[in-house]
Amino acid sequence: MQIEVISLIGIFTMVNNQIKLVTTTDNLFCIKVDNIIEKLNEEFINKNIKIKKMDLSQCYTFSEVKNNKLIISVMHLGFVNYNDLDVNNFKLLDISVLKDTVFYSKCIDYLKNRLVSCVTMKRLYPNEFTIPEIQKLYENVFNIKIDRRNFRKRLIRQNIIEDTGKMSLYTNGRPAKLYIFKDVNQDVSLF
Amino acid sequence: MQIEVISLIGIFTMVNNQIKLVTTTDNLFCIKVDNIIEKLNEEFINKNIKIKKMDLSQCYTFSEVKNNKLIISVMHLGFVNYNDLDVNNFKLLDISVLKDTVFYSKCIDYLKNRLVSCVTMKRLYPNEFTIPEIQKLYENVFNIKIDRRNFRKRLIRQNIIEDTGKMSLYTNGRPAKLYIFKDVNQDVSLF
DNA sequence: TCAAAAGTGTTCCTGATACACCCATGG
DNA sequence: CCATGGGTGTATCAGGAACACTTTTGA
Numbered sequence: 001m002q003i004e005v006i007s008l009i010g011i012f013t014m015v016n017n018q019i020k021l022v023t024t025t026d027n028l029f030c031i032k033v034d035n036i037i038e039k040l041n042e043e044f045i046n047k048n049i050k051i052k053k054m055d056l057s058q059c060y061t062f063s064e065v066k067n068n069k070l071i072i073s074v075m076h077l078g079f080v081n082y083n084d085l086d087v088n089n090f091k092l093l094d095i096s097v098l099k100d101t102v103f104y105s106k107c108i109d110y111l112k113n114r115l116v117s118c119v120t121m122k123r124l125y126p127n128e129f130t131i132p133e134i135q136k137l138y139e140n141v142f143n144i145k146i147d148r149r150n151f152r153k154r155l156i157r158q159n160i161i162e163d164t165g166k167m168s169l170y171t172n173g174r175p176a177k178l179y180i181f182k183d184v185n186q187d188v189s190l191f
Numbered sequence: 192m193q194i195e196v197i198s199l200i201g202i203f204t205m206v207n208n209q210i211k212l213v214t215t216t217d218n219l220f221c222i223k224v225d226n227i228i229e230k231l232n233e234e235f236i237n238k239n240i241k242i243k244k245m246d247l248s249q250c251y252t253f254s255e256v257k258n259n260k261l262i263i264s265v266m267h268l269g270f271v272n273y274n275d276l277d278v279n280n281f282k283l284l285d286i287s288v289l290k291d292t293v294f295y296s297k298c299i300d301y302l303k304n305r306l307v308s309c310v311t312m313k314r315l316y317p318n319e320f321t322i323p324e325i326q327k328l329y330e331n332v333f334n335i336k337i338d339r340r341n342f343r344k345r346l347i348r349q350n351i352i353e354d355t356g357k358m359s360l361y362t363n364g365r366p367a368k369l370y371i372f373k374d375v376n377q378d379v380s381l382f
Numbered sequence: 383t384c385a386a387a388a389g390t391g392t393t394c395c396t397g398a399t400a401c402a403c404c405c406a407t408g409g
Numbered sequence: 410c411c412a413t414g415g416g417t418g419t420a421t422c423a424g425g426a427a428c429a430c431t432t433t434t435g436a
Contacts, residue, residue: 001225003194003196003224005194005196005261005263033194033254033263034194035192035256035261036255036256037254058251058252060249061228061249061252061265063227063228063229063265064227065226065227070196070224070225070226070227072196072228074254074263130415131415131416132414132415147399147401148414148415149401149415149418150398152416153397153398153417154398167406168415171406171408172407172408172412172414173405173406173407173408173412173413173414173415174405174413174414174416175406175407175414176414176415177415177416322388322389323387338427338428339387340388340389340390340428341426344390344424344425345425358433359388362386362387362433362434363387363434363435364386364388364433364434364435365386365387365388365389365433366387366388366434367389368388368389
């Protein structure tokens with residue numbers, strides 16, 4: 001049977017507290033593999049996404065037979081900051097576009113694992129954010145309800161966010177304090 | 192460049208509280224891939240290891256160029272109970288034989304993750320065991336010291352082991368109680 | 383009778399959970 | 410002035426860590 005190896009790259013970003021898939025088609029990026037996969041991926045990122053500090057994590061390798069051809073797909077996923085992205089070049093799609101693919105559950109696992117990492121979060125929120133913002137993000141991704149006061153306490157106790165003294169604007173109720181993520185050496189789980 | 196896809200299978204077992212790699216060579220099992228990988232793996236297990244209930248976990252996919260050929264290796268790992276194994280057919284090697292390979296660190300991660308799962312442990316210890324045995328296993332794998340009394344308390348609190356009323360024989364000091372793992376529906380982390 | 387290894391119980395402390403209450407904004 | 414959402418503080422409880430003491434064996 002003829003074999004084809006493909007590298008799949010999924011890149012996620014955050015816009016308005018919504019996780020989006022960065023793509024040009026309606027799916028992950030696909031690269032025909034004819035060399036070391038990590039090398040091809042790096043070249044692809046440099047050429048098409050033009051972003052430094054893009055660390056991809058290998059998530060899963062799928063194999064399927066299609067048209068009498070064996071297709072091996074190695075999937076890598078990563079995060080970018082929205083502001084580093086040349087938005088005109090890409091579509092930003094809801095992850096639900098992957099819902100009917102075999103990739104979906106692995107992507108969700110990846111998001112759940114990575115969104116609690118303070119390194120990832122600092123990349124997604126390089127500037128000011130409010131604690132309720134982060135809380136809502138987690139409530140969406142994990143599909144749970146979290147107590148506002150306990151969430152705040154836990155986040156602050158980790159000692160990785162810093163009060164800027166500023167307040168959020170244009171809110172419904174009371175404005176929220178604006179925080180920024182500190183620079184950290186080691187990764188800390190926020191949740 | 193010519194491409195070759197290989198399925199690597201690593202099978203671990205426990206003999207005398209020592210984790211061993213089950214193999215016929217001095218390395219993981221290697222299968223040339225010409226079909227769906229999961230299917231090939233299952234066939235291989237049925238034919239060569241002859242063990243039911245062998246669930247392999249996909250751990251990593253390596254790519255390398257060798258003799259001007261691109262080699263993609265998809266690694267799956269799993270556990271078997273020593274008594275289910277026809278020992279004459281296999282070598283049982285220390286994991287350190289993999290120390291100089293790229294597979295090693297992924298194998299160690301796998302062991303660390305799986306040895307705290309009560310489902311895995313019930314497979315490795317289907318019969319009687321003592322709590323100090325399990326403790327020593329963990330101390331070796333994680334390379335840490337654990338307080339005997341706290342370890343016991345935690346293990347018992349999980350409610351997944353059962354006192355058999357029997358005692359261990361031929362010990363140095365005081366004999367240890369013999370326990371068995373209960374049948375459990377959901378997986379519980381023992382540590 | 384002593385060393386070695388197991389088993390039992392206690393204390394202390396941190397972190398998770400569940401709340402009641404107050405504050406700042408827009409309408 | 411009130412609804413909405415954000416911020417502060419307190420009480421309670423479970424689980425982890427540290428540790429003193431006792432028990433059972435073999436030598």
